[in-house]
Every structure is written in C-alpha cells, then in structure tokens.
Amino acid sequence: MSMKVGIIGVGAVGTACAKTMLLRGSCQEMVLLDVKKRRVKGVAADLSHAGVLYPGTRIRVGDYEDLTDAAVIVITAGINEQAGKAIDRRDKLGRLRLLPPNAKIYRNIVPRLARAAPRVPILIVTDPPDPLADVARRYTKTNPILSAGTFLDTLRFRLQIALRLGCQPTSVDALVLGEHGTTQVYVWSSAQVGGAPVLERAREQGWKTRHFQKQVEATVRHANIDIIKGTGASQHGIGVVTARIVEAILRDEGLVIPIGVLQPEYGITLSLPAVLGRSGVSKVLPPSLSPEETKALAASAAAIREALASLG
Secondary structure (H helix, E strand, O other), X not given: OOOEEEEEOOOHHHHHHHHHHHHHOOOOEEEXXXXXXXXXXXXXXXXXXXXXXXXXXXXXXXXXXXXXXXXXXXXXXXXXXXXXXXXXXXXXXXXXXXXXXXXXXXHHHHHHHHHHOOXXXXXXXXXXXXXXXXXXXXXXXXXXXXXXXXXXXXXXXXHHHHHHHOOOHHHEEEEEEEOOOOOOEEEEEEEEXXXXXXXXXXXXXXXXXXXXXXXXXXXXXXXXXXXXXXXXXXXXXXXXXXXXXXXXXXOXXXXXXXXXXXXXXXOEEEEEEEEEEOOEEEXXXXXXXOHHHXXXXXXXXXXXXXXXXXXX
C-alpha cells in the first residue's frame, strides 16, 4: 500500500507538518505543493538536507498529478489568523472570520485534487477546518473529507487540567467536541483522572468548580491567540497533531480521536470521537453528554451552519 503523503501549502503550518512527519518517520514519501514556487523549493531543500538523519522518508516538490497514488493529502493552504485579523478574544466568530477568503482558495485546490486523486482521503487543516471540510465536499463526490477538528483542542484541554491537578496529561481522559473555534464544547461530564471525575479531583485540591472550569476553558479557547502574539503563527502543535492523524490513516490503526467528519444529524462537519483508518473515518462513536453539553454541541453546529450559509 502507498505510504505517500501530499501537503498542499507550505507556510508556517504546512512546514511544521512536513518537519514533524519527517522526524517521526510518518511516511515513506512526501510531496509538497504551493503556489509560491520559490518558497516550496526552499522548504523542500532545507528539510531534505538532513535527510540522512530521518527514518527513510523521501521529500520532493511536485504537482497535482504526483498525488494520484498518495494515501492521504493534507491541505494547509490559506490565510492564517494573524493575516485574517482573527485574533481578538472578544470576537465570537474567531477562526470563522477566515472562512470566506479560504473558501475561495479551496475552490481552486479541491477540484484539481478530485481530478488527479479522486479517492484519496483529504485532511483539512486550514482554519476554520470544519466548514472548509464542507466547502471541500462540494467539489468532490469521491474523496473522503476529514478536518483536524478538535483533536488539538482536546490535547490542550488535557494539558490545562493536568497542569492544575499536578499530573501528566496522559493521565487525563477528557474531550473537546464540536467546532475547532470559539463554540467548542468541553465535555466535563465524563472527564476523568485516575478513574474519578476531574471536577471531583479539583475540589479535593481546594478548587471552586466553576473557577476551575472557567480558567481551563479560557486558556484552551484562546491558546492560538496567545501563541500567535508570541510567535506570529500557531504551528508546532498542529504539526504534531496532523502527523499523528496521517499515521493513523497510513497504518490503518483504528485510532479513536475527536476528528471532524460529516455528521448527518447536524448536516455539517464537526468533531465527535471516531474510528480512524486507511479509508478515513469508519465509524463515529457519539459520547454520553449532559443536557447542557448536548445543547452546546447543537449551538456549535449552528454556528458552523451560519458561517457556511453566509458563503451562499
């Protein structure tokens, strides 16, 4: 089976994805595409110079026809939060503000992918990934379409809980669902550490429940803004997350993670736990939610639908 990955767009995020995949040995071959020809050649050359130290991955510049036999294609092309003025904590739209300009870019990319590689899974990483997955789906009837969704938000959620409880993030079992954006849903009702509810553990350590929740949620919700204000781009975390998603597809792992996939109940793409393998998502595993979380998930879906409707 093919172990080739295509990456379309080699800005900060695309480069971080490529570098992480090379370091982890995620694939055997990587093809980079970008409209900025000088940049993509420079990135490919820079990364390839340490090729003897990577776990046997070939990297090169290519075009759409080079993706015909790819196993997965990652799209990171588009305007980021800083360029798109989506870094105001008070702005309820958040990353959704980037949808109109990035939808235009996808209208050029996805039809070309559908012609060159009509059955290859496409992973949407560009912000906002969830509605852009729905935009991409308009231009192909055969490619499985996924978004990176709330996988990164889930890892951030676990990290912030762990920091406050004094444990490793790997010891925390907790999910963020819905939109990769301001309406994301923090599933406190099933969040656990050591077999006990997270909020129970927090109370044992003297935290007031609502204060603990608000502090964690605010830090997770605006994590990208804090990073961008420090570095100019949120890139390394999503680079690792993208590499891990790609590995699950290439290895047909059956990995269960919160990932963006079309949810017929809501009519749009949003994140729920799902089984991920070579063909994309094989099964969605809806979690048990409290009434408040169920309502919040519906509101998250409504925000995505509204953003899509504004495109016409």
